[in-house]
Amino acid sequence: MNYSKEIDKKWQKKWKEEGIYKYSHNSSKPKFYTMEMFPYPSGASLHLGHWFNFSPADSFARYKHMSGYNVFHPMGFDAFGLPAENYAIKTGISPKESTEKNIETMKRQLEEMGVNYDWDYSLQTCKPDYYKWTQWIFTKLYEGGLAYKKNSLVNWCSGCKTVLANEQVIDGECERCGTPVERKKMEQWFFKTTAYAEELLTGLDKLEDWPDLTKKIQTNWIGKSEGAEIVFKSVNNNFEITAFTTRLDTVSGVSYVVIAPENDLVEKITTNEQMDEVKKYVEATSRLTDIERMAEGKEKTGVFTGAYVINPVNNETVPVWIADYVLDNYGTGCVMAVPAHDERDYEFASKYNLPIREVIVSEDGESKPLPFVEYGKLANSGKYNGLKSKEAIRIIASDLEKIGQGRLTVNYKLKDWSISRQRYWGAPIPIINCPKCGAVAVPEKDLPVLLPDNVEFKPDGVSPLKKSKEFINCKCPKCGEPAEREAETLDTFVCSSWYQLRYPNPKDTEKAFDKDLINKMCPVDVYVGGKEHASMHLIYSRFMTKALRDLGYLKFDEPFKKLIHQGLILGPDGNKMSKSKGNTVSPDIYIDKYGSDVFRMYLMFGFDFTKGGPWSDKGVDSMSKYFERIEKLVERVQNAKNDSEKSLSQRDKQLLRVKNQTIKAMGNDIDKFKFNTAIARSMELLNEINDYLKEDVNEKVLKDTVEDYLRLLSPMAPHFTEELWSSLGHNSSIYNEEWPKIKESELSGGTKEIPVQINGKLKFVVSVDADLPADKILEEIKANDDVKKLYDEYDIKKEIYVPGKIYNLVAVRK
């Protein structure tokens, strides 16, 4: 075979010299913005996952380019983050240095893949010319009331020595290092994602081209629940407790009220007699990690506060308890406990001998074993007796509203996004804390707040930036008095929540993005990336888009119109690839042996793009053989004479028909990221062409077909087809060829087979002229000898003819 890695190199060089992938916003063609989630620049060479993600996405972009779009397909680097910092701690090489080096390596390797990126439209989140604008966005959100600081309970990872967002806590462990997460109270910056909870949820309905699974995950994550608030006043009328409940119908069964140990009310309401015990309990729970606290089967614990409140619905006095089965960060952190109709309350009440009163029975009035948690009919509920649960909720809520002690409301699991990180390698939060003026945003003219180079950043829980006096000490931009800078850095997800807005104009020193341009370019038409970001990056980006829209910068609601998740290539053993399991596979040996295109094609053909699967290289050889067969065919065509005068034979027409079918099918497939079937179609076309070569060949038909065939393959195998294209005497790149147009006239003709069935079971097929109108086809079927025989053998009860498709007889054998 002629194709090899050397051919890749030759064309990569030429493409670069000729600048064929240079992008310009000035074009008469319609825009098409497609991008992949940008990678983190890690030290090692590109792994299989990168290839599986980026090379098909590149093929897609190439296909769109050939289909007449002005395709914008940028690539950048998500360059801030912990790995570089941890690497630095280990080796002493600064994050800046190692990151820059890694980016250079990665860029080179991406080019070896044969991608059509224009590096003039690229970005690196760790560069001041980028993070200046991340900081600017922060200040805009701050001014718009969407960023705020509060003392709050946060997820603390003692491994990474930093705070984590809720989204970064997986099963109670740090998403990055697996350390059990602790809870800590700290002053933290937040973005007000909750302000958009409802829109983030309802907006999902409009995202028709997003995977259902991803929308489902976001729906769960947002966790909307409709219920009611109810206010319990204390017996002495010196405090109030507001609880959220979805089961206001059970309110007459409240036998106590519980609040979370961390809740601010605890201190306020606890009586002196109970204070010691309560303090002990609160301290004990605070020592537990989330995992310990929520361990399955863990017995519920709690303690009485000494306080009593009044149930506004029946005026009963009930005790107030503290228990760690109540979460402070959901609802109000306070719960009305109805042991008869809630499993948790039942367990707790049983343990502490609190009353259990049945107030819901089944709809037919039957008493059910407790705890009975389904909807039913009210009992033991005074004037509400006999009401069905759902109407009771409405009526009780409206009664409470009249006395100002409750109302229907909604609650979301979604929390505000915690964005402060006590680490070094990130964008400094652009805030100056002035003793007089408070937190003041750094004015645009003073941005970026540069990340200092020489800082000791060994993690010890104190933000490394605090240790740099030069960094910390500054003047308040408002009053000019001495002040201190915020010492924390932004969660890297802030950097990636807006990067698609920067790509179209990455070198702009005046603004983050050009309003007019970005409103034309966005939303991104197709976004490709892993589904592990469903409840992180993809929520943050959506939030940021909506926030910037409401601040007047954007005119669209969603960042990404269509979303595709690539699957995961697993190790040969079916497990996730990891160095510790020793099941990693490097793409390099395949690239060296076969060249980039064979490998790209193999990845696309051997796996469903959205599914992935366990790695196997069984078919790589056969892909290489496919390339050889193509080379042979092209060699044959190089000597093709031009016999255009010849009229088309039936065989010629059949070839053209198959070609047109292939064009149609491959286009549809690539649009849906179904590269496996697209390549299968191309193989069918090759088989057809080789079959055609056995008979009388019309050289012009052959050459046209083969050239179209190369065009069809070129998005998937850019180097290989470029080489063959030039061997056919073409001087311009195949990349700038048009994707072949379907000729309807050539699509028709030939014969087609109509299945003939008895009772839905296939008997045989009848071949008919494909161009015949449906009723003529039916005539031909009926005239067919085999069909006539069926009439003799069977009693025909009914005849079903789906025009031009199938002929079925409902019949009994005579």
Added chain:
RNA sequence: GCCGAUGUGGCGAAAUUGGUAUACGCACAGCACUCAAAAUGCUGCGGGAAACCAUGUGGGUUCGAGUCCCACCAUCGGCACCA
């Protein structure tokens, strides 16, 4: 526990959305070329002698079901003391 996805040959997988199940490959077998092998090319390839039977299992709707409906089994994923 709640929500969701998937299940088709020895294997990776197709099936225009209710209309010829197993496309395209891999593996395998036979033949040709060769002294021979490799490479290449051709042929076959779900089961069954056949009628027929086969898309995780059992029902249902339909002239017709891999596709729609109900129940179940298995695997994977998301959420999970969310009041």
